Amino acid sequence: MPSPGSTPAQPGRRPRGRPGHDRAAVLRRAIALFNVQGYDATSVSDLAADLGVTKSAVYHHFASKEDILAAALDEALTELDALVAAAQAASDRSARERLEETVVAAVGILVEHRAAVTLLLRVRGNSAVEQAALARRRHIDAALAALVVEAVDEGDVRADVPAEVISRLVFGMVNSLTDWYEPGGRSGPAALAAAVRGVLFEGLGARSRVS
Amino acid sequence: MPSPGSTPAQPGRRPRGRPGHDRAAVLRRAIALFNVQGYDATSVSDLAADLGVTKSAVYHHFASKEDILAAALDEALTELDALVAAAQAASDRSARERLEETVVAAVGILVEHRAAVTLLLRVRGNSAVEQAALARRRHIDAALAALVVEAVDEGDVRADVPAEVISRLVFGMVNSLTDWYEPGGRSGPAALAAAVRGVLFEGLGARSRVS
DNA sequence: GTCTATACGGTGATAGAC
DNA sequence: GTCTATCACCGTATAGAC
Structure with missing residues (x-):
């Protein structure tokens, strides 16, 4: 494949034509x-x-306005697919451990691909493109829920709340980051991920052994 | 009150005009x-x-399409204003206690006024009406964040995460209910509120004293 | 390869006539 | 209260300039 039209544009060496956007x-x-x-x-x-x-x-x-949307949603979905794949691999580790790591990784994706993920979370299935994105997202959600079920079955996550509900609440909190997190904030992505992990798995209570 | 617009139920004597919607x-x-x-x-x-x-x-x-939106947003904001007012009153109780009750009450509002709240959560400030709604919402968020600060100061909520972040995470989880909760679901509003309270304040860990 | 000019069919919100 | 005309603007297509 002799570079089919894509990015000969190295910085400092304009290829040809206008200085436009790619x-x-x-x-x-x-x-x-x-x-x-x-x-x-x-x-x-x-x-x-x-x-x-x-x-x-x-x-x-882009061939159409919807084509732009499809490309944007694909960016987010590709990242989330990779997240799920990583969570399902390494099944020698406990589900709880993998769940914690998945939450942390999800925060990372939310921060790094915030714009694309935000768009994905707002999709309502109002067209064929949106419905396809929703279908992919449902698949991802199901895989995450299955991970929670595993962790509950292994006795490492509370069983008094349905695993499905737990999964919704956990990733509902994670996804809510798109509503307020600003890249230039006081606390970086790592601190944020640690905060989410801590609040979710340890609860809001003050750090004390007794009580 | 002579039946304000609804069901006059007098045969052959329509109150006025057509039987349309109010x-x-x-x-x-x-x-x-x-x-x-x-x-x-x-x-x-x-x-x-x-x-x-x-x-x-x-x-x-309605005078305009935006006027319809304004009325819808007002429904949600009125409920949330009442929530905040209740949280700020009864300050003889600990902030932690009031925070827990606020979370539970918020779940109730989310369930009962799901449609209007969902609309509010999607507003992006793209018009004067939306900006006004966002301003009211910011005020509500600030009051809730202040409640979390109180609880942290009283030592009843973990201090290793900024109170502002905790507030965002807590109500981010609560608000995420609009994305999936269905009124006809298996678990009722009360069980849902208990689940949210439990997960948030106790964490996801298995219910055991000794770990 | 990137962009401009121009045009077309469709539809939205709205105002004014009934 | 309802119907209709208007008009701005939308997404899209085509042809060609740099």
């Missing part, structure tokens, strides 16, 4: 705009104006 | 549609068709 740059701005204004409320004109080009330029990079 | 009925359907399709993706035509009337009939009850 597909990845358009996608990045689109995700940002979709998150601020909402997908439906964002017109291709908005995106083009934000990039400083015309609508047609946007349609040069 | 404002509350329109609002209820609107909230449902907004949640399924998204606010922006829902046109007034959609709503009118769903109600079986024309667009203009909808505009008779």
Whole structure:
């Protein structure tokens, strides 16, 4: 495959033609705009104006507006698929251990791919593209729930609450990070992941042995 | 009170005009549609068709599409304001105790006014109405965060995580209920509230004294 | 390879006539 | 209270400039 049209553009060496945006740059701005204004409320004109080009330029990079959304959702889903795969592997470790690591890793993904994940979490299945994304997400959620079931069965996670509910609550808390976490915040991703892990697995109580 | 708009039930003597929907009925359907399709993706035509009337009939009850949104958001915000007021009162009790009760009450509101709260949680401030709602919501969030600070100061909630972060995580978990809880589910609201309280304050660990 | 100009069919919100 | 006309703007297609 002799480089089919993709990125000869090394920094400092403009290949040819105009100094415009490439597909990845358009996608990045689109995700940002979709998150601020909402997908439906964002017109291709908005995106083009934000990039400083015309609508047609946007349609040069993507076949349709929905195609942009699909690419954005794919970014998030690819990361989450990898998360699930990692959680299912290494089954020599206890489910509880893998669950804790999965929560920590999920926080990392939320932070690193915040914009794409935020978009994914807001999808409501209002089109074929969105429904496909929801289906992939359901698969991921089911795998995470199965991990919780394992941990409950092994006796390392409380059994007085249905595992399905626990799974929803755990990843509901993790996902809620997209609503407020700012990359430039006071506490970094590592501290945040530790906080989530601590609150979830140890509870809110003061750190004391007795009581 | 001479039956305000509802069921005059006098044969052959309609009170006025047609047997159409009243404002509350329109609002209820609107909230449902907004949640399924998204606010922006829902046109007034959609709503009118769903109600079986024309667009203009909808505009008779509400001045604009945004006005419908404002009414919906007000329902949720009114409930949450009451929640905050209750949490701040009774300050003879410990902050931890009031926090636990607030969490339980919040779950109740989420369940009972799920549709309106869901709408509120999706607002991004894309218009004056939405910005006003966001401002009210920020005020509520701040009050809840202050309650957590109190509980930390009293030594009843862990201090190794910033109170602000704890507050976000706690109510992030609570708010995530809107994404999956179905009123007809197997576990009722009371069991759900108990589950959330338990997971948050005791942690996910198996119920055992000796570990 | 990236962008501009232009146009078209469709639909939304809304105002004004009935 | 309802119907209709209007008009702005949407997503998309095509043809060509740099």
